[in-house]
Amino acid sequence: MALKKLSADELFLSFSYNRGTGDVSPVELFPGQDRVEKAFDLALSSSSDGYNVFVSGPESVGRTVYTLKRLKEASQNKPPPEDVCYVNNFENPLRPLYLLLPAGMGKKLSQNIDRAIEDLKEALPKAFESKEYEDEIAKINKMADQQRERILQELGEEAQRHNLGVLFTPAGIRLLPIMGRRLVSEEELLSNEKLQEAYERNLSAFEERFREFMRKLRELDHNVADQILDLRRRVAYYVVEKVFSRFENGYKSHEHVRNFINRLKEEIVKSADLFMLWHTSKGNLAAMRSLERAFNAFRVNVIVDNSDLKGLPVVHEEVPTLQNLFGRVSYTVEMGVLQADHMSISAGSLHRARGGYLVLRAIDLLKNPYLWNAFKKVLMHKKIHMAGGVLEDSLLPYVGISPEPVPADIKVFLIGDPLLYQLLSLYDPEFNRLFKVKAEFNPIIDLNEDFVESFPKIIKKIIVDEGIKDLTAEALSELLRYAVTLSGSRKKVSLLMGYIVDVIREANTLSGDSQSIDAKHIKRAIEEKIYRSNLIEEKIRKAIEEGKIIVKVDGRHTGQVNGLSVYELGDISFGKPSRISASVYIGEKGVINIEREVELSGPIHSKGVLILTGYIGNKYGKDFPIHLSCNITFEQSYEEVEGDSASVAELIAILSAISGIPVRQDIAITGSVDQHGNIQPVGGIKEKVEGFYKVCKVLGLTGQQGVVVPSRNYDNLILDDELIDHVKAGRFHIYTAESVDDVIELMFDMKAEKFHKLVSKKLYEFYKKVAKPKEKG
Structure with missing residues (x-):
């Protein structure tokens, strides 16, 4: 007969350690996960499109901890990616342009530009108030006055030959008839019809020639304005070149930066009056604030600064909202209108993870279908589009911006459970193309000597991280028994470390003033954990005892x-x-x-x-x-x-x-x-x-x-x-x-x-x- 009655010895399950965790070195281990290791090895060594990773497994198995550990190891000893900056698009300010610079250069460029603006606030007004500049202006005006006098003299002489005199009024130059050497007044002219007829004939005969003189005067005025403007431009350019020459040579090997600086200098020269207004507005805080916003047009907005980054970025986005992932545009109210410019742009996790790794939970992405679709577009097109102009809920009028999309080469690690992976594989046609690698954790592994030997090291790492007491040998043995119990098999062990960590924390609390955690504390923590949740079980058992069931x-x-x-x-x-x-x-x-x-x-x-x-x-x-x-x-x-x-x-x-x-x-x-x-x-x-x-x-x-x-x-x-x-x-x-x-x-x-x-x-x-x-x- 195959019926067997089991003895207590056949049912008893015990483990025995001869020492506690006091002398054990902490090690972050993930035993029995060869499948996961190979999946990560493939993904991290492949640069082909679509080799993103879905890290699958139940909660508390260590998916996120393992992922971050492997990525930090893989990111070391590799050059950090470029800084990401946004600059003003002077041709279309509503479409800011991105600028990619070697790590650390973005911050340096921004600082140099800021320093240049501060220097120009002093240098340009000083140059325009200098004696040399005023002498040049006086020289231009003097030459113009001389030419104006000659033109007016010729105008007067020719007008006299047509019995007309020149009268200068606040409204401009007027021509009136002459009798003898006397200029006839308007009242006398209106009262004498014959004089009016002669005046009209003379005026008509001289009209074309008069217009030529007036055109010469206008051209002279324009010429003077052009000369002064050219002088201001040359002076401003000289000052700007002098200020920028202090740092400009440092970017000679970066053509795109050089091109930006050259364009920036042109715009500053065109806007030299802003610096003069700043000089004259000192003490007027409202005016200075307004001008400071105007100076933002010349500044560099460094949204990702990798100057302090060692290796590739590893970004763990815990709250993947639209703004947290794709960045945001901050609007300010000016004259009742919401305004934004390139300085209003902030980076999202996708920007910070450029060239590196992004880790996030799949379920958080999928809660917002729009977010999931937008996220997939980044992986497919390798561009980060920032929705900067969508303010549909605003009651105020707004001026939205649409920043130029930043190119993105990111390897994504999605954390999720096996069921979610299956659903995405079945119902999202793009999922398997974008996530070609599945790294699936095994929550229950074989109980062998290697694991028994590694278990104290794993627990020691938890103890160090949590800052709690060490376990005695008996407590360690009891904890391993609990891990085996969680697996549901005498030959297996559960790696759902969240449950084990909870027991250690609670046992640490129950240990009170004890120097270490003992087996009785572990047992009590487990018992109380069950007691807190078994109310329904006890009610059913009570109903059985009372005969109701x-x-x-x-x-x-x-x-x-x-x-x-x-x-x-x-x-x-x-x-x-x-x-x-x-x-x-x-x-x-x-x-x-x-x-x-x-x-x-x-x-x-x-x-x-x-x-x-x-x-x-x-x-x-x-x-x-x-x-x-x-x-x-x-x-x-x-x-x-x-x-x-x-x-x-x-x-x-x-x-x-x-x-x-x-x-x-x-x-x-x-x-x-x-x-x-x-x-x-x-x-x-x-x-x-x-x-x-x-x-x-x-x-x-x-x-x-x-x-x-x-x-x-x-x-x-x-x-x-x-x-x-x-x-x-x-x-x-x-x-x-x-x-x-x-x-x-x-x-x-x-x-x-x-x-x-x-x-x-x-x-x-x-x-x-x-x-x-x-x-x-």
């Missing part, structure tokens, strides 16, 4: 057996016995799953019940037709039943109902059965066994109670010390079985062969009762 844990009962189910509540899972009952009668309906009839049966559970029909037909229906109707249900169950782990228990209940032989109520059963009667492994073994034990403890241990589990689930029997102690004392029993026959012999206290004959006999009696009336007919 009917569970029998002693005696025998026909057509009824204790199955085991698991409740998953997010932060805790626990098991409870479920009373499974079956009633049989002659009929043709076979096994009727009541849960399925009322749509409370999940597809897997329904499949398990149908398999029972296959088993019964295969076992008993080869010699005569089976005429059986059997109703089976989970009593006092009001939620959906899912899974096939109760199929062995359901089969035992059915066979008990058919045979009429009572079945033990002090033994609970879990396991899945196939059509040939083999028992298959199921999940939640620890919770199911401990759940039935706790109910038996509440209702009273008889020394006969126990649980039957599939033999292939032996590795999953990681039980509490208290339960194992009761097993050792003979007050509770755990059996493993490989076939239905093993369970039959335990539950009915008879040989399986004999039991099957009794079932077959009963089914044959059903057949005869159905067949006999037909024979008579």
Whole structure:
């Protein structure tokens, strides 16, 4: 017989360290992740498009910590990328231009330009107020005055030949008639018609020549203005060249910077009056603030400064919003209008990660579909477009800017879980093209000597990072046992370090004034962690104790057996016995799953019940037709039943109902059965066994109670010390079985062969009762 009763020694799980963490060196290790390491090696060594990485795995497995660790290592000893600057587009200020400079040069250029502007605030007014400049202006004006006098003299002489005189008025030059040597007044002219007629003839004859003189005067004025403007331009250019020559030579090898500086100097020369206004506005704070904003047109906005960066940038964006990723444009209100320029631009994570690595959580991106699509466009087109002019929610008029997109070569590492990866692969046609590398963490690895040796180093790193006490050898052993318990297998260990870190933190708090954390502190932390979450479990157990949920844990009962189910509540899972009952009668309906009839049966559970029909037909229906109707249900169950782990228990209940032989109520059963009667492994073994034990403890241990589990689930029997102690004392029993026959012999206290004959006999009696009336007919 393959039925086996397990001893306490076979159930006990212990680990023993001979020293604590006090003398252990901290090491950040990620054991058992060869698949992840190879994925990162490929991604970090490939420069081809699309070799971004989706780092997959459950929470707390160390996805982000490992990613940042590998990227920081990979980024070292590599030259940092360029600084990113924005400068004024003098031809189209609403379209600022980017400027890429070697790391550190952007900050230096910005400082040089700022210093030049400050110097020009003093140098240009000084130059325009100098004696040399005033002498040049006077010289130009003197020459112009001389030319003006000659023109006016010629004008007067020619006008006299037409009996006209020249009169200078605030409104300009006027021509009036002459009588003798006297200039006729307007009143006299208006009162003398003959004089008016002569005046009109003379004026008409002289009109064309008069216009020529006036054109000469205008050209002279324009020429003087041009000469003064040219002089101002030459003086301003001289001063600007002198100021810029202090640093300009440092950018000779950078043509794009040289071109920008040359264009900047031209614009400063054109705007020399701004510097004069600054000089004359000293003391007027409002005017100076306005002028300072005007000077921004010449400044360099360094949005990414890599002067202090060692290696490639590694940017971890924890809140990937549109502005945090793509940058922002800050608007200010001027005269009731929102205004922005190139100095209003701030960098986003994409700008800071240029040439390096960007790490972010996939779910945070996907919460905003627009953000996800915009993010993909960056990876596809390698350009960072900044939405600088969208202010749809603003009630004020605005002048938006649209900065030139910055070229981007970024390797992205998305952190997510396996389900999210599958959904993106299925429903986003661009995802697999952009994320060709999947680095999937294994949260549960084999428990071997290498891990046992590495475990203290991993815990020491946590202790150092958290700044908490060291663990004793016993505490370290207990913590490893907890990690194995989390895995659900005696041969595995869980790498969900978040749970382990929480236990260490809480044990550190519970240790009080102790110098170190002991095993009792670890145990208490685990117990209190469970206690904080098991209120519902205790209420269910209380209801069983009060008889409101009917569970029998002693005696025998026909057509009824204790199955085991698991409740998953997010932060805790626990098991409870479920009373499974079956009633049989002659009929043709076979096994009727009541849960399925009322749509409370999940597809897997329904499949398990149908398999029972296959088993019964295969076992008993080869010699005569089976005429059986059997109703089976989970009593006092009001939620959906899912899974096939109760199929062995359901089969035992059915066979008990058919045979009429009572079945033990002090033994609970879990396991899945196939059509040939083999028992298959199921999940939640620890919770199911401990759940039935706790109910038996509440209702009273008889020394006969126990649980039957599939033999292939032996590795999953990681039980509490208290339960194992009761097993050792003979007050509770755990059996493993490989076939239905093993369970039959335990539950009915008879040989399986004999039991099957009794079932077959009963089914044959059903057949005869159905067949006999037909024979008579």
